[in-house]
Amino acid sequence: MEKSAHEIVQLARDQKRLTSLDFIEQIFDNFQEFHGDRYFADDQAVVGGVALLDGKPVTVIGIQKGKNLPENLKRNFGSANPEGYRKALRLMKQAEKFNRPVVTFINTSGAYSGISAEERGEGEAIAKNLYEMADLSVPIIATIIGEGGSGGALALAVADEVWMLENSIYAVLPPEGFASILWKDSSRADEAADLMKITAQELKELDVIEQVIPETFRGESVSDEAILRRVKADLTWKLKDLAKKDPTQLVQERYERFRKF
Secondary structure, three states, rough: OOHHHHHHHHHOOOOOOOOHHHHHHOOOEEEEEEEOOOOOOOOOHHHHHHHHEOOEEEEEEEEEEOOOOOHHOOOOHHHHOHHHHHHHHHHHHHHHOOOOOOOEEEEEEEOOOOOHHHHHOOHHHEEEEEHHOOOOOEEEEEEEEEEEEEHHHOOOOOOEEEEEEEEEEEOOOHHHHHHHHOOOHHHHHHHHHHHHOOOOHHHHHHHOOOOEEOEEEEEEEEOOOHHHHHHHHHHHHHHHHOOOOOOOHHHHHHHHHHOOO
C-alpha cells in the first residue's frame, strides 16, 4: 500500500533511522574524523573526515542526529551552527586540494535558528557553501537519509547527483511551517505535506533528484544492512563514472543541473 506524504514525513523523522555515522562507519573503511572549523568551535551536529571507499580515499561529511535524547542534545538535534557548515567547507576545500571526491549524508530539519548562530553568520556560512560547492572541481554526491530541511540541507547538497532514501523528505520548510503560513494553522501539516511535493518519489518525477534508494520491497521493509550495501555499491560505481570527467565538464554540468530548476 502506497504511503501518504504525511506518513513519509513521520518515517523521515523516526529516531530509529540510520544516521550519517551509521552510513559512514558501515560503508567506508578507516574513517578518520576531523574536528573544528578553524574559526570558532567544533560543531557536533556535523561530522566529517577522510575514509576509503573501494580502496580509494574520499571525503565524507554528514549531518548527525542522535538516536536518543542525550545523543540529540549533544548533536543539537541535527541542526548545525555556522561553524558546522564552515567545518564542512574546510573539508571540501581540502578534498579539492588532494583530488578526493566528496560524499555527503543529510538529515536535518534545518540549520539552527538561534540568536547566537545568527550573530556568528549562519546565513553567510550557508551561502558560502553554496557558492564554493558550485565550483568544486571534484565529484560530489549527496544523499538525503531522513529530513532534508531548507538551506540547512542545501548547504551540503550542491552536488553532481542528489539521492534520497525512499522514506526521506526534501523541502524548503517543514509541513507545519507551510501550514502556518498558508492557513495560519499548523495542525493541517498533513494536508500541507501532500501539497508540497517533498517525498523522494515526487522529487524524482520532477527531476530534482537522480535516484531513490528503496527502503521497501513488495510491501516489506528492507533491512538496514541491505540499504547500506545498496548505497555502497551505487556510490562506488557512480564515483568511478564521475572520475572520468574533466573538472571543467564536471563543474559545468553541476551548474546546468541547478540552472534548470
